[in-house]
Amino acid sequence: MSLRSVLLGAAALSAIAPAAFAERGSDGHVNIIYWQAPSVLNPYMSGGTKDIESASMILEPLGRFDQDGNMVPFLATEIPTVDNGGVSEDLTVITWKLKDGLKWSDGTPFTSADVAFTYDYCTAEGFGCAQGAKFDSVESIETPDDLTVVVTFKTPQPNPYLPFMGNQSPILQKAQFENCLGEAASTCTEANFNPIGTGPFVVDEFKPNDVISMSANPNYRDPDKPAFATVTFKGGGDAASAGRAVLETGEFDYAWNLQLAPEVIAEMEEGGQGKTVVGFGTLVERIEMNLTDPSSDLPADVRATREAPHPFLSDVRVRKALSMAIDREILVEIGYGEAGRATCNLVPAPELYASPNTDCLTQDLEGAKALLDEAGWVDTNGNGIRDKDGVEMEILFQTSTNAVRQNFQDAIKAWWEMIGVSVELRNVSGSVFFGGDAGSPDTFQKFYADTEMYANNFDGTDPQAYLAQYRCDNEPQPDNQWQGENINRYCDPEYDALLDELAKTGDLEKRGEIAIKLNEMLTKESYTIVPLVDRGRVSAHSNTLGGVVLNTWDSELWNVADWYRIEE
Structure with missing residues (x-):
């Protein structure tokens, strides 16, 4: 059809x-x-x-x-x-x-x-x-x-x-x-x-x-x-x-x-x-990996732009190892119960567009350690933190202020430290974090951290515009008032070509195949986005x-x- x-x-x-x-x-x-x-x-x-x-x-x-x-x-x-x-x-x-x-x-x-x-x-x-x-x-x-x-x-x-x-x-x-x-x-x-x-x-x-x-x-x-x-x-x-x-x-x-x-x-x-109302849609709690260097030592017009690649998150093996270290089922248990489902997908619904990928659902700490070893990140000075070429693997992990998110941060910090990564946690008021103020250093768009966690979704049932956010040159940067949608500064010409193909494909089954491929390029192949939980929306009214x-x-x-x- x-x-x-x-x-x-x-x-x-x-x-x-x-x-x-x-x-x-x-x-x-x-x-x-x-x-x-x-x-x-x-x-x-x-x-x-x-x-x-x-x-x-x-x-x-x-x-x-x-x-x-x-x-x-x-x-x-x-x-x-x-x-x-x-x-x-x-x-x-x-x-x-x-x-x-x-x-x-x-x-x-x-x-x-x-x-x-x-x-x-x-x-x-x-x-x-x-x-x-x-x-x-x-x-x-x-x-x-x-x-x-x-x-x-x-x-x-x-x-x-x-x-x-x-x-x-x-x-x-x-x-x-x-x-x-x-x-x-x-x-x-x-x-x-x-x-x-x-x-x-x-x-x-x-x-x-x-x-x-x-x-x-x-x-x-x-x-x-x-x-x-x-x-x-x-x-x-x-x-x-x-x-x-x-x-x-x-x-x-x-x-x-x-x-x-x-x-x-x-x-x-x-x-x-009052009473609660609950519904599942496309809301996914995830970790975003910064592919650029957020260091405050860099000039303002270079910091967190593609001109400065991240010193270790630019390596897909590092990003994959960080994903492998996470136990998503435990996150669901401590955060959402029946209102959450562990997921490996950025687009969890509708079913037509959801990848069958479940690789991330099994935590593998030893596999994560081996992958970091393979990438050359080892602890050379005995301080418990992996390093390479004089760079310590230290992560600033930010999110908005919320009890569930802080519990998630604590658990993820513990798992990442088990594989030799030092983690500093930061939480920012949601009003500021999601505010889009070009003058604030603490917005999720500027991404002045190594990793950050949040959730959003798309309106309607078709993910085309949502996936198109990750097109090359659509990133927040100084010359567009930090308002672009490509938070991670991801860029892959093959991804852009598939977006163009999706835009002109009418067959629903084929659209599903392309969207799944795009989703997997972000989550399974590049680990630019690390999905955690498919969240049910829970609100309440009197x-x-x-x-x-x-x-x-x-x-x-x-x-x-x-x-x-x-x-x-």
Whole structure:
């Protein structure tokens, strides 16, 4: 079966069912807590989930993915397909029709010009757009009228739904951002902190790395939504305090990403104030290997760029040995229980795209030692640390501040030290680590460490754009304000060629084969990425909050317009 046949037979799905309320703002106030605080409300300025999801309450794409991974229209009248004439027979053009009468929250008309501008914004020279892979295949965008957007691709696209679909690719208002192109993007603080949107809420006040105050959008397209008049979106703290605030004290209505040991969550649920919701998608906790030298002794424009290869992680044998030393089953046990599965894959789902590789699931400390010996890394001075050519094998291992991640760090440090590697641990507030601030030395994009651990995933069910992040020359660096997606600075022309092949392959089985090969090049052949745990998403909501539908394929807040208060 080909993806083209899916396009031919697909029908645009109906809009989300109405929630159980009848008047905008009638249910008062709702409190949301994300223990990683948002740093910016422009998802093109940050790859951090907490920034993308908070922004999704304000900014919207043309279509989204529902809780089952199906495409649903939001700002568009329907999802374009070959059958309905929205996608050309040769798969080189997709035409979006916008809903008539849409307005920005400031009351001005939403038009096709805003959609075209969003493409110009993300692809502007001098700006390392955090979602740039979404637009890799676009040749041009035309707007024949205010309600029509015609996207022409460089080659036939069996999956033409990368631009403007999902929470990672929303539309920006041209009038607000037109002076923020290229190098000016990071200087537009007002726009980045207070974007004008079409979503159900507007920003009243944004305190970066702290709290967002929002109110119902007076120009939202459904006059009866949202049910809540105001929102407090609190950021910071830790997963445990966030969970308690919903499940035990009832202070908050929704808590995101309860990255806690299963017994801790079970104890919290005994508080009786709320319930957890769980779903598996494509969220993988992994270790990223820095292929470049993060040493502060290097000039700023060379540090952590491909101009300076890493002194020992540039050797694949070293990276493989570090992976072999890890016991992933123990990590699942101490961190996630039934909400986690040991994995060797960066892309664990859907099944079509998941590699059958299980090589990494068996810990092999002796094999890891032998591999390091083979690579010439031995302890020549008896201090317990392997060295070579005067370089000690010392690793700075960083991640965000979180109890589960710190437990993982402790375990991995112990295993790595067993094979003769010295490990220093560092943890950084998630608000900063995932914040994308070009001036901070502590972001995961800058990667001023040897290894780092985190999790993210892709929206929708197709991994093409996600895998395209690792294309050559897509790395964060000084001249793109440290906003590229290729965190490790990985570069392989063969990988890029396979990406190009994936982009033009329509047969689903063949797409699966190519995606699996790409995944294995990153994880099994190069060990640039060391997957650890396929994580189920665990969040919580109060017993009085209705309309919550956990979505692992888009933003968790994808249907916040449909949330409402349940009377006790």
